[in-house]
Amino acid sequence: MAIGFQHTLQQQLHELVVRAARPFVSWTESLEGVDPVSFFMQGPSCGFRERFFWSDRSDGTILVGLGSVHAIETGEKDGRFREVDARRRQWASQIERHGDTDAPPLLFGGFSFDPHRTPTDVWRGFSAGKLIAPAVLLSMRNGQAKLTVTLPAGGGGREIEQVGRLLGRIAAPPLPAPLPALVAAREADSGRWMEAVRQAIASIRAGALDKVVLARARQLTFAGTIDAGSVLARLREQQPFAYLFAFEQDGRCLIGASPEQLVQKEGETCRSICLAGSARRGATVEEDERLGAWLLSDRKNRQEHQFVVRMISRLFAEVCEAVEMPDGPQLLKLPHIQHLCTPVVGRGCREPSVLRLVERMHPTPALGGTPRERAMETIRALEPLERGWYAAPIGWVDAYGDGEWAVAIRSALLAGSQAFLFAGCGIVADSDPQSEYEETNVKMAPMLSALGVMHHD
Numbered sequence: 001m002a003i004g005f006q007h008t009l010q011q012q013l014h015e016l017v018v019r020a021a022r023p024f025v026s027w028t029e030s031l032e033g034v035d036p037v038s039f040f041m042q043g044p045s046c047g048f049r050e051r052f053f054w055s056d057r058s059d060g061t062i063l064v065g066l067g068s069v070h071a072i073e074t075g076e077k078d079g080r081f082r083e084v085d086a087r088r089r090q091w092a093s094q095i096e097r098h099g100d101t102d103a104p105p106l107l108f109g110g111f112s113f114d115p116h117r118t119p120t121d122v123w124r125g126f127s128a129g130k131l132i133a134p135a136v137l138l139s140m141r142n143g144q145a146k147l148t149v150t151l152p153a154g155g156g157g158r159e160i161e162q163v164g165r166l167l168g169r170i171a172a173p174p175l176p177a178p179l180p181a182l183v184a185a186r187e188a189d190s191g192r193w194m195e196a197v198r199q200a201i202a203s204i205r206a207g208a209l210d211k212v213v214l215a216r217a218r219q220l221t222f223a224g225t226i227d228a229g230s231v232l233a234r235l236r237e238q239q240p241f242a243y244l245f246a247f248e249q250d251g252r253c254l255i256g257a258s259p260e261q262l263v264q265k266e267g268e269t270c271r272s273i274c275l276a277g278s279a280r281r282g283a284t285v286e287e288d289e290r291l292g293a294w295l296l297s298d299r300k301n302r303q304e305h306q307f308v309v310r311m312i313s314r315l316f317a318e319v320c321e322a323v324e325m326p327d328g329p330q331l332l333k334l335p336h337i338q339h340l341c342t343p344v345v346g347r348g349c350r351e352p353s354v355l356r357l358v359e360r361m362h363p364t365p366a367l368g369g370t371p372r373e374r375a376m377e378t379i380r381a382l383e384p385l386e387r388g389w390y391a392a393p394i395g396w397v398d399a400y401g402d403g404e405w406a407v408a409i410r411s412a413l414l415a416g417s418q419a420f421l422f423a424g425c426g427i428v429a430d431s432d433p434q435s436e437y438e439e440t441n442v443k444m445a446p447m448l449s450a451l452g453v454m455h456h457d
């Protein structure tokens, strides 16, 4: 689509919404030569109040959404995944599709970590479950870029005008705004956090549970508003092997670079990454290799990892015809940290939607613990913070039920001039509170660096 055709396009969109026979109309066309982060950055100045970003680890799929044409939100607790999935199916049947129909319409979404926890003001708008269909979607898959506009039948005048503005500006992308300076950092006392870890270790040794993940939060205050677009641009440079995600609404943005896939469904194939067990990166090649070799053979880290592998491989065996996975973990090396990693593939998946898989998977022992309910109770009792959407599923689902979800770790909630950072770690019988504390410091480093804050403790 050539720039300058935008008036014809606006006219076409007007005609489509007038003639629509279903509640929503969606139109898709190729759109080459657009940088996805610039597209994201254009959102607010074109009047879009919601912004979404997703890219997978290989950049094979990049999805950027602006605005909201349909929101599915639930305050349900145990039934939240089923409820939003049922409403997703209903939405999918209400769309009239035009143009290139290879790219199905999709929704960006997220869930809270623990719907039984009372929501706090910090996480305002980040409900137990939420899916949003963007008004405008830039999707890049297999090297092909497409633009999809979805509008309500008989309406959409404002959105059509915004799309016009967006297309008019695409050729001149804005520069990322400089990040404001840090003025204050606040965190609960590290001694208290380590005391909670000590209590968790005692419960585990007493046989109450096998593993629990405990997290910390740090609140940073900056001299001005933090723009999610600038943070995203930095994450894209600094974290090339992670899932990049951003979910922004009402000026609040959950953003991060997560190495951890929760689950992907593509037709009858589903995939997951078991990720648990961590070491920092070495300063030299020798030190780095030594730390990696140590991690691969360390009993405590192997155990922490194995709980995740056991749960995910069993679950895949229940819902798939066949499960493929390597015999032992591999190392996943990221800029600040290395992890034990076991990819799992399921063939002949019988679940009809990725959201049904998310329901079964969340929380895995990598983010909650094992056994699941005991771990959740332990987190509620020992962790003083509200996780909100941290460590919870974030991703997208399309009209057919396919999609990909990561866990929202290595992340921050941006709210005006404040950023809330979170990091957790898997506690097992052999954990040492001081080392676990240091591990969470390493996990906060990527987000601190993306925010332009030097890491020091």
Ligand SMILES: C=C(O[C@@H]1C=C(C(=O)O)C=C[C@H]1O)C(=O)O
Residues within 6 Å of the ligand: 213, 260, 275, 276, 277, 278, 304, 339, 366, 367, 391, 409, 410, 422, 423, 424, 425, 426, 427, 443
């Ligand atoms: C909970 C986090 O990370 C999880 C905990 C890990 C660990 O304890 O070794 C490793 C990867 C993640 O599954 C986090 O980054 O906040």
Ligand SMILES: [Mg+2]
Residues within 6 Å of the ligand: 276, 277, 278, 304, 425, 426, 439
């Ligand atoms: Mg760990």
